[in-house]
Amino acid sequence: MKEKKSNPRQTGSFSRRGFLKGAGITAAGTVIASSGVLSLHGQAPDTNKTLGPDTITISMKVNGKMRKLSIEPRTTLADALRIKLQLTGTKVGCDRGSCSACTVWIDDLPTLSCMTLAVEVGNREVTTIEGIAKNGKLHPVQEAFIEHDASQCGFCTPGMIMSTAHLLDENSNPTLDDIKSATRGNFCRCGTHPKVFVATLDAAGKM
């Protein structure tokens, strides 16, 4: 790993993500196993419930699978997903809760992963953009986004789809205003909103 680190661009098979992953493991240091995290939500309190500040191991249900990961209490859910679990579909734009690019569902509620601590997810279920396709078939909103060319640079697209797909799961016959309300928080600097609206309306018709 050291060789790659010193001159990563000369290694043909080297990827930036691979490098980040490797660096992450080196930095993680001692892993202190803790059973507290799983009992966080609604179960019996532990005798010593203070976690961290150093690395702890938690389990988290992501896209239907239980995953084990080492994090610090300060690790945001966005970083845990992207860096620890390699689920890089979730994007981080502002990292302050303003742009909604990092939207994931926690127990089916659209939530900002950049403003959620991974340690606080507990036994709730996380769904990311990677988890909404079913049985190898894209979600109707994903298909409609492709069909209507509803993304330009694409950075806001995963968040935009998590907002609109959630809307359609709740309301299969939304009005244009419903779609505008659902995407109120999702910034798009390319200005794709009109196509996002059309794609979502089209997907609603096909659900």
Next chain:
Amino acid sequence: MNKFSFFEATSVEEALEQVNSTVSATIQPNASPGASVLKAGGIDLLDLMKEGLSKPEKLVSINNIPQLKEITFDEKKGLSLGAGITLAEISANARIKADYFALHQAASKAATPQIRNMATLGGNLAQRTRCWYFRSKYHECYRKGSSTCFAQIGENEYHAILVNADCASVHASSLATAIMAFDAAIEITGKEGKVKIVSMNEFFVSPDVDRKRETILEAGEIITAVILPKVKENMKSHYIKMGERESNDWPLAEVAVVVELNGEKCKKANIVLGAVAPVPLVSESAIEAIKGQTINEQTARAASIAAMTNATPLSQNAYKVPIFETIIKRALLALL
């Protein structure tokens, strides 16, 4: 963010045993190390931490305390909202929509759908101002204990136009504007379960009283509920927020009006302005102007102008005056 340890409390008592500081105390330049603070939705706290303004060493999560999620109704006391309920839950609550419409509107228009799913009532009331000088770690502003309010001569486009002589920040909570208009009270629980009930006016602290805090909350205290008095017959309310963007934005100006009507005559009124001063502001002049009057275009306009008579806009925010005049008038006329 700095490193911190994490504790999830399952009861108010357990949470209060763990904390030793308010978030506001951690923002001061001479903040003592080892602070342990409460964390609810985390929207404000994590933002302060990511900006390097607050560096607590322990976060005590209060997101899984059943008591804070309760909504109860008492014939005498009124509607008690647990401080841990989210803005989305307030927005979706049928009783709040029917009886406290202005609060429903304020909760529905605040922030973004995602933030409304996370942010709590108590956190919303206790959040710090969004003044960009306060939010910059490079500016030791008045609110951080110095004697300089940079907004007075600096960039003050979004700042206060009333009570702005010492600090020109505006209070960030839209919910507070509506809650104050309903004359609601705040239930604060301290160590050993000591409960005190304070009015919204007592809860918020003006910078001329204490520049380093925006609420009376002390370390070891927690907002446990907001109590909305029982609505009276013929009571009506309305809230209007004006922002730069229609989609989602902080308010440039906002107003909540609650009136008791006798036909179209205004028996009693409460008019509260937000994004206008360092604290949510009851507009006594507007109330005086509309009380006892039949609400119509003329009287609503007179009340709205009265509200702005004492305005002292800064170099870049005089545009707020006509916006307030317009939304106060519109809110009153919307009651008919």
